[in-house]
Structures are given as C-alpha cells and as structure tokens.
Amino acid sequence: MSSSPEPRTPWFHQGTDPITIITLDQPIPSRWKILSKLNEHDHQGTEETRGRHDHYSYATLKLLCCDPKKPSNQAFMRIYLQVPTRNTEMQGPQTRSRQATKFTPPELTAYQELTRQDFRHVPKLLGYKVSTQDKSGLVPGGYAIWLVWEKVPGLRLAESSNRLANHAYWTLSAVERERIRQAFIEVLPLAYVNGYKPWAPGLSNLVWHSESGTLYFIGIHGLMEKRTDRSKFRVGPQMLACFGLVKPSSKAWLQNDWNGDTTGWER
Structure with missing residues (x-):
C-alpha cells in the first residue's frame, strides 16, 4: 500500500470546506466545524491489490476542526473514503458499486481501545461515524468513515x-x-x-x-x-x-x- 502527499486526483470535492459542520453519531452525537484542511493522501489501488487486500483503494483527508459551541475546543478529524480502483474512475456507477466493501481503519480501532483504557498519554477519541456512499458516490455502497480525536496541549x-x-x-x-x-x-x-x-x-x-x-x-x-x-x-x-x-x-x-x-x- 503506497501513499502520496500530493494526490493524483483530489477525491474530496464537497462537504469539507471551512465552516462546514459535520455531525458524527458515535459513541454519542457530536458536531464539528471544519477550520482548515491539513493534508490529503491517496491510497488508490489497482484491481490486483483489490484482489489481494480487498479494501486498499481509498483516500484520506485530515482536517483541523472545533466544537461549534466552544471554538477553543479544537480537534483533528480524518475522513476515510473508498475510491474506485485505478483506471475504473470513469466507468458507470453500477460497475464502480461492485467494488464496494467494508473497512475498519486500524487507526479508529486503536483510538477506540486506547480511549476505553483511559490511557492519558495519547489523544482521546471524541467521536466517529461509519457510513456508506450513496448512488452519487465515488463507489456507491462503499465506505465513508469520519473520526475525531482531541488536540492535546503542548x-x-x-x-x-x-x-x-x-x-x-x-x-x-x-x-x-x-x-x-x-x-x-x-x-x-x-x-x-x-x-x-x-x-x-x-x-x-x-x-x-x-x-x-x-x-x-x-x-x-x-x-x-x-x-x-x-x-x-x-x-x-x-x-x-x-x-x-x-x-x-x-x-x-x-x-x-x-x-x-x-x-x-x-x-
């Protein structure tokens, strides 16, 4: 799995501009206002890697955000978005939907566990949401995952x-x-x-x-x-x-x- 700090394709076209409010539903509902984009990484795979690893065709976007009711409470957000395998981007939605799969980012699992342990030397998970892309998505039925963790002081x-x-x-x-x-x-x-x-x-x-x-x-x-x-x-x-x-x-x-x-x- 390779990554590039400068994606060949900017996958995040909408819903991630500053001042946008994103609502998460786990473990309890929370709302986060986007302040700025920090980085985007492209992990687009090929049909070969999809066959070997199943889920390795995705992009991530890291954002700085805050609690809209308490702007001083800043946090980081990362979005995981399944993207079409290479050279299938222009194929029809029905074709792209056949690539849809489920995925739990190891980063999310780690934040869940470390927060459950209340280990104070790592950031706490503040919220997350696991969803699927609709018919207009890059991969209809594919995963779209948001997680927010605290910005520790120092x-x-x-x-x-x-x-x-x-x-x-x-x-x-x-x-x-x-x-x-x-x-x-x-x-x-x-x-x-x-x-x-x-x-x-x-x-x-x-x-x-x-x-x-x-x-x-x-x-x-x-x-x-x-x-x-x-x-x-x-x-x-x-x-x-x-x-x-x-x-x-x-x-x-x-x-x-x-x-x-x-x-x-x-x-």
Missing part, C-alpha cells in the same frame, strides 16, 4: 518526519530535552503495554506539555500486540535514537552487534 517536537530539519525539540535547552527524555523513558513502556503503535517512530509523534511534565504520543497507526510485563521492556539508547531524541555520532547503533558505545552522541 509543543509538537517536530512538524515532519524529516530528520535533517531543525525541529522544535533541538531548539529547547539541554535541561528541557533531558526532562523530555526522562518522561519518554518512563512513559513509552506504558504506551507499548497499552498497544500503542505509531505511524513511524520519530519526534513528530511526540507532544511535550512542559507545565505539567506530560509527554503525549500522537500519530497513531494502529494497535500492536500488548506487552503485559512492563518491567521487561527497557528504553535504551537505540530507542531514544529511533525517536530522534538523541543524535548518534555514527550509524553503528543500527547494527545488531552494536557494542552500546554512545560516545559523541548529541543530547
């Missing part, structure tokens, strides 16, 4: 996964970076015990709330197998490097036989 330690950029984390004082690393060492085992699985490990998956000393894990991809014994999970230098919380002096730490030498690492 500083996101990186705005992108580019490790060469001058991320916010590295503009902080050495003392503050050490506070973050200690919080990371303490909280990451809890996150993994609860099943947290990031899109990809990195600073962009971390939000630091300095006033309360709280580290949040964002960018949830899905759930991993839970590690029931926290004491057996040790956060070592390699995990710090993997998330970008230290800068190794070489790539030796990537090797299975690395001797653990962190001389020259930037902290």
Whole structure:
C-alpha cells in the first residue's frame, strides 16, 4: 500500500470546506466545524491489490476542526473514503458499486481501545461515524468513515518526519530535552503495554506539555500486540535514537552487534 502527499486526483470535492459542520453519531452525537484542511493522501489501488487486500483503494483527508459551541475546543478529524480502483474512475456507477466493501481503519480501532483504557498519554477519541456512499458516490455502497480525536496541549517536537530539519525539540535547552527524555523513558513502556503503535517512530509523534511534565504520543497507526510485563521492556539508547531524541555520532547503533558505545552522541 503506497501513499502520496500530493494526490493524483483530489477525491474530496464537497462537504469539507471551512465552516462546514459535520455531525458524527458515535459513541454519542457530536458536531464539528471544519477550520482548515491539513493534508490529503491517496491510497488508490489497482484491481490486483483489490484482489489481494480487498479494501486498499481509498483516500484520506485530515482536517483541523472545533466544537461549534466552544471554538477553543479544537480537534483533528480524518475522513476515510473508498475510491474506485485505478483506471475504473470513469466507468458507470453500477460497475464502480461492485467494488464496494467494508473497512475498519486500524487507526479508529486503536483510538477506540486506547480511549476505553483511559490511557492519558495519547489523544482521546471524541467521536466517529461509519457510513456508506450513496448512488452519487465515488463507489456507491462503499465506505465513508469520519473520526475525531482531541488536540492535546503542548509543543509538537517536530512538524515532519524529516530528520535533517531543525525541529522544535533541538531548539529547547539541554535541561528541557533531558526532562523530555526522562518522561519518554518512563512513559513509552506504558504506551507499548497499552498497544500503542505509531505511524513511524520519530519526534513528530511526540507532544511535550512542559507545565505539567506530560509527554503525549500522537500519530497513531494502529494497535500492536500488548506487552503485559512492563518491567521487561527497557528504553535504551537505540530507542531514544529511533525517536530522534538523541543524535548518534555514527550509524553503528543500527547494527545488531552494536557494542552500546554512545560516545559523541548529541543530547
């Protein structure tokens, strides 16, 4: 499954403009006003991938939104929309409707479970809706899914996964970076015990709330197998490097036989 930050086709033509109100129905009814579009990703598949994976032809749109009655209560919304497989876009609706399938995004399942566990170091799921496209849809009868999760307070330690950029984390004082690393060492085992699985490990998956000393894990991809014994999970230098919380002096730490030498690492 591949993704592109610049979709070949803009799939979201209507109903996603700023000031639009979107109503969700689960777990209780809620209303969200769109503030801005953040990104759109194209996961359009081919007939071959549809045969292998069934549902892998979709697009996603991430939005910044708020509670219309309390604008300061901001949140993020993602829409999952089934799209026609490649080269069938111009075929008739009856043909496209034969591609319709059901799909539960792993991201939604993860937010549901982590919210149920009341794990305070990840954003809470605030609402969702699972629906099907009508006869005028891109894939009539195909899935259309909305989910909204809280915007946690604090500083996101990186705005992108580019490790060469001058991320916010590295503009902080050495003392503050050490506070973050200690919080990371303490909280990451809890996150993994609860099943947290990031899109990809990195600073962009971390939000630091300095006033309360709280580290949040964002960018949830899905759930991993839970590690029931926290004491057996040790956060070592390699995990710090993997998330970008230290800068190794070489790539030796990537090797299975690395001797653990962190001389020259930037902290």
